[in-house]
Amino acid sequence: MFDAIVVGARCAGASTAMLLARKGHRVLVVDRSTFPSDVISTHFLWPHGTSYLNRWGLLDRVLASTPSHTVINLVNDGIALSGTVPVDLLRQYFQQVHGDDAGVVQRYASVRRRVLDKLLVDAAVEAGAEVREGFVVEELISEGNRVVGIRGRTREGTRVEERARIVIGADGRNSFVARSLKLPKFDERLKCTFAYWSYFSGFNLETAQLHRRGRLGMAVVPTNFGQNMTLVWGPSEWSETFRRDVVGNFQRGLDFVSPEIGELVRTRGERQERFYGTLDQAAFLRPLYGPGWVLVGDAECFKDQCTATGMTHAFRDAELAATSLDAWLSGRQPLEEALKHYESRRRSQSAAAYYDYVCTLAEMRPLRHDELQLFVVLRGNQEETNRFIATHADIAPVSEFFQASNLFLLNDAAKESSRGHAVFENFEATSRMYQQNFFAA
Ligand SMILES: Cc1cc2nc3c(=O)[nH]c(=O)nc-3n(C[C@H](O)[C@H](O)[C@H](O)COP(=O)(O)OP(=O)(O)OC[C@H]3O[C@@H](n4cnc5c(N)ncnc54)[C@H](O)[C@@H]3O)c2cc1C
Structure with missing residues (x-):
């Protein structure tokens, strides 16, 4: 019998497991993936994302192999802005969401998921959580209407059953936990972007470049292994045409959005990997918790990548959910009351307004x-x-x-x-x- 079973061991799951294990709880975290491995995602972290890693004592490990910077460049239809996030606003954010502002740093970083997720899994193990990789959850065990455990298959094919006081679904946008519970999606927004990206070496732009022109966007962000994550995105209704010639249209997109960067990539860039892409990023929310279960990260709220906040939001959910569940597991609060705290932060007016902001941007209308x-x-x-x-x-x-x-x-x-x-x-x-x-x- 575990205190908590976490399904999914990436940004949301490994972080939640680590934080709960650090509080002394008995945690099992399972993932059908093995680590290190990538997932379909670019991986830009805003300063509150790196601040979470710093709060948890993990930022130095990330920065040991990942370039970081303190300023970003935003260019909209040729109008260039450059800036950073003020420390006082970062402090206010952490005070408002978590009640303390420990660990605040003004750093931007783009960490390959094969680097970051492995580091998070290792941190969960160090904290005392039991991690099972290559483990597929196939069924939720319920007693009455309450979830009490999981059934799944190990890497070796053995069927296993485990029980816990709470099951945490950190299993991403197609969450098995949510589907098993037949949870509804609500506030769905079908308009979204398509995105294609790859990794180029051969040039160094020093800092993150996020550019937009008309209905297209482009980002170049320095990342691990001396490479630049280079991304083009646009409205999903253009995706079918784009994918007919990904290599050609990628370069055409770069040239249109930023002729200078387009030329740099064409003349100096050496592509190191294949193109990765996604055509559907339609946004939705799901219920946060119910009898015996809680959702964190993309499982609960998926939205378009156009503002690159999903990983940071997964960290936020992990810390909020772990704080609430610790209050209950330690006997300081009844479960319902503890989870109301999680809900109050996740369903605040400002969270709703930001969801709306992202979904509006994801329509990729030309700027007025x-x-x-x-x-x-x-x-x-x-x-x-x-x-x-x-x-x-x-x-x-x-x-x-x-x-x-x-x-x-x-x-x-x-x-x-x-x-x-x-x-x-x-x-x-x-x-x-x-x-x-x-x-x-
Ligand atoms: C194209 C694209 C670009 C993005 N770019 C950025 C960016 O630049 N910055 C940013 O902050 N965010 C970005 N995001 C969002 C970010 O990738 C997600 O928000 C983040 O990965 C969510 O983390 P998670 O832990 O909730 O889910 P995931 O990272 O999806 O992890 C879920 C895990 O659950 C496991 N799992 C699922 N089902 C089972 C099962 N039945 N049994 C066992 N394990 C299971 C999976 O194997 C997986 O490892 C992007 C997303 C996309 C699609």
């Missing part, structure tokens, strides 16, 4: 004139640029940066510095667009 004006205005205002970057990454609330009064102030300041020329044509429309469904939980 007033949206472009916003980037023009930000170019002269480093403080607000940094606040925009923090908002885009879900460190500062969408509702604060995009409230009409803030856009109005930015507009006024820009008018002053542009000698009275209007800068925004329609700031109220910009504000409304980013806040639509803001109150829908």
Whole structure:
């Protein structure tokens, strides 16, 4: 009998298992994968992502083999912004979500999943969790309506049954746990992006480059093994055409979004691996918990990769869920009450607003004139640029940066510095667009 069984041993699962094991609980974590291994995902971490790793004492291990930087470059239709996330906003984020701001760092890093997930699995083992790789969960065991364990198959093909006080589904967007429980998906957003990426050596851009033009995006991010993760994405309705000639269209996409980077990749880039791709990233939410089970990470909330926050959100869920479950397993709180705390953070208005922000961006509409004006205005205002970057990454609330009064102030300041020329044509429309469904939980 375990205290907790975790299904899935990557960003959400290995982290949850590690944190619970560190609190002294008896944890089994299983994954059908073996480690090290990759998963269909690019792997950019914003500063709250690296801060989680730092809080858990793992960042130094990651940075021992992974390049990192403190500034990123965002370019929208040729309007370049460069900035970082302010420490005070990072502190506020951790205070609000977790009640303390230990471990905050202003680092961006892009860690191959074969590096990161292995490191997390090792950390779970070090913490005392039992990890079984190559283990496929095939059935949930229930008593009445309560989940009490799992049945599965080991790497050697042996059928095994294990029981626990709680089963944690950290098994990704196609979660077996969620499907077995017939959990509904809700607030589904079908409009999403397609994405193709590979790994190039032969050049060094020093920091992460995230560019957009029209309905296409492009990112180049330095990663492990002296390579650059190089990505092109666009609206999913274009995916069928794109995939007819991935190699050619990838280069065409780079050239369109950033002619300079397109040329750099064409003339100096040496592709080290095949192209990876995904055509469907339609977003959804699932219920968070029920009798004997909890979901964390993509199993509970999957959304488009266009803001690259899934891994960081998996870390957030791991820490929130582990804190709540520890309060219950240690006898300090009844289970229902403990999980209400997890729910209050995951179903907050600001979480709903960010989900909406990502899903809106994932439609990849061309940026409107007033949206472009916003980037023009930000170019002269480093403080607000940094606040925009923090908002885009879900460190500062969408509702604060995009409230009409803030856009109005930015507009006024820009008018002053542009000698009275209007800068925004329609700031109220910009504000409304980013806040639509803001109150829908
Ligand atoms: C194209 C793309 C690009 C992305 N880029 C980024 C990015 O740059 N930055 C970022 O932060 N996020 C990114 N994401 C999102 C990120 O990959 C996910 O949010 C993250 O992997 C979620 O972690 P997880 O642990 O919840 O699930 P997963 O990483 O999916 O892990 C789930 C695990 O569960 C295991 N499992 C499933 N079923 C079973 C079973 N029956 N028995 C045993 N084991 C099982 C699987 O083997 C798997 O190892 C991207 C996603 C995509 C699709």
